[in-house]
Amino acid sequence: MEFSHDRSGDTLVVNASGRVDGSNASDFLESLQGMFDPGDQRIILDLGGLEYISSAGLRVLLMAAQNLDKQNKSFSICSLTEAVGDVFRISGFDQIINVFPSVEDAKQG
Amino acid sequence: MTDTYKILVVDDEPDLEPLILQRMRRQIRSNxxxxVFARDGLDALEKLNADSTIDMVxxxxxMPKMDGLTLLQQLPDVDPNLRAVIVSAYGDMDNIRTAMNRGAFxxxxxxxxxxxLKITISRTLxxxxxxxxxxxxxxxxxxxxxxxxxxxxxQQSILPNIPPVTEGCEVSANMEPARNVGGDFYDYFKLDNHVGLVVADVSDKGIPASMFMMSSRTALKGAAIGVREPKMVLTEVNNQLQQDNPTFMFVTLIYALFDPDxxxxxxxxxxxxxxxxxxASGTVTELPLTKxxxxxxxxxxVYTQESVTLNPGDTVVLYTDGVTEAMNADNQQFGMGRLAEVFEGNPPESATAANEAxxxxxxxxxxDAPQSDDITCLSLRRP
Structure with a gap:
């Protein structure tokens, strides 16, 4: 797993790449939440570099999404590769978490 | 409050006892x-055998009767966790080397x-x-x-291993957990003249996943009784499981009802x-997803359902992503393509043969690549 992030105004864009599975899912969540600032109102997770996500990875995304939702903050993911997109589509997570084709679309959405 | 360490001092020289008691009086007073003292190796063994609270020697x-080097050899038989420090003449490297070889600390x-001596004792302890x-x-x-x-x-014991004996229906299923305790499960059961079939994958693995798996299985079996619409069964199971789910665990699954007639x-x-x-002729198709x-x-x-009629010789294979996402040493995934290839032009002769394949x-x-996910497969064949 590798992360980078970019903040402009109240929008935080996090780039995550690599693989998320049962072995690193909790580290993934910790690293992700460690990047949030109290002032961030909109968090966009760019998964363009993500090769693989297991159900354990989906679970921590769900935890992050629900946490942000409780604080009335927006959370979306974008730029899914075909393989990762299939995982979201088949599991139905694309109906639970906002998914956009690109960072730009996510910012508009 | 710290525990008091008990040290056995073994020396045939009677003057050593008062000397130690005097020089160590602070450590003794502060507990x-x-x-405790012994005069030779044999005496020491007797005292050790009589008192299991001695920590070090x-x-x-x-010494007469039994020397210190022989005593060292006997110590592991008394208590392998005893630690020993040897007192030797200055420059007696041979004996010191022998003592260290025999396990002196x-x-x-x-x-x-x-x-x-104080530093050595405290390091040893x-x-x-x-x-x-x-x-x-x-x-x-x-x-x-x-x-x-x-x-x-x-977990293995709740997985059924004797398929329902029903004319017009063959079932075979296996689950191979990646770790001790997996998150996958399968189930099959007779419902009047129908057969209910389940393949499921709980997010994550290990004990928490297995607990969620048990409640999922129970909820599903309960919801399936007397209900002929798989979509209604899933709606009911979802309502039960999502009500109180602080851990955000979830389960992906297929529930199917087969009519052998x-x-x-x-x-x-x-x-x-x-x-x-x-x-039956060996063409492979993916059945449509439901909502x-x-x-x-x-x-x-909202769950929807689909139906398909199996002709004699047709087989339906239910599986978890442990099959399609199995990795080889080159980090390639097994994938849907390879799963289809297993049966392309090669229809299985029985449900068991399908699962084994x-x-x-x-x-x-x-x-040799390590298995990272549970692998579950259930085959249903209409003979």
Missing amino acids: EYEF LSDIN DFVTKPIDFDD EHLAEWREALSSRDQLVALQNELSIASQL TGLLTYSIAGHDPPLLVS GIAVGIAADV VFEYVRNFAG
Whole structure:
């Protein structure tokens, strides 16, 4: 797993790449939440570099999404590769978490 | 409050006893150390056998009856966790080397420098404390591993292994967990003249996943009784599991109901990979997905269902992503394509043969690469 992030105004864009599975899912969540600032109102997770996500990875995304939702903050993911997109589509997570084709679309959405 | 360490001093020289008691009086008064004394090796063994609370031995080498080097050899039989420090003549390297080879932890030389002795004793006891802590962590680990293997047995024991005997219906299923305790499960049961079939994958693995798996299985079996619409069964299971789910666990699954008289298979999918249909002639197709998401994450999810009629010789294969996402040493995934290839032009002769073929292909593909996910497969064949 590798992360980078970019903040402009109240929008935080996090780039995550690599693989998320049962072995690193909790580290993934910790690293992700460690990047949030109290002032961030909109968090966009760019998964363009993500090769693989297991159900354990989906679970921590769900935890992050629900946490942000409780604080009335927006959370979306974008730029899914075909393989990762299939995982979201088949599991139905694309109906639970906002998914956009690109960072730009996510910012508009 | 710290525990008092008990030290056995072994020396045939009677003057040593008052000397130690005098020089160590502070440590004795503060209950740091307690000293007991023996006059030779045999005497020492007797005292050790009579008192299991002795932590360390400080022994001279040259003594009547039994010398210090012989005593060292006997110590592991009394208690392998005893630590010994040898007192030897200055420059007596041969004896010191022999003592160290026989398991002495350290040595001091005569005439005894009490500052040096204090440091040596405290180092030895520190080492002993760490050693005991390591032993106790190891014991806890062993206990935990025992519990894990019990959980694993429990889990395997709830998976059915005798398929329902029903004319017009063959079922075969297997689950191979990646770790001790997996998150996958399958189930099959007779419902009047129908057969209910389940393949499921709980997010994550290990004990928490297995607990969620048990409640999912119970909820599903309960919801299935007397209900002919798989989509209604999934709706009910989802409502039950998502109500109180603080851990955000979820389960993807397929529930299918088969009518052996007509060959009609009706199924509903909750965020799971679609089933594979292998016709009697060996053509392979993916059955359509239905609407609905993984069970346990959201309220009021609408599930739909699909139906397909199996002709004699047709097989339907339900599986978890442990099959399609099995990796080989080159980090390639087994994938849907290879799963289809197992049966392309090669229709299975029985449900058992179908299931065995899937596991064999996956095993050959993965080779020595470690299994990262549970692998579950259930085959239904209309004979």
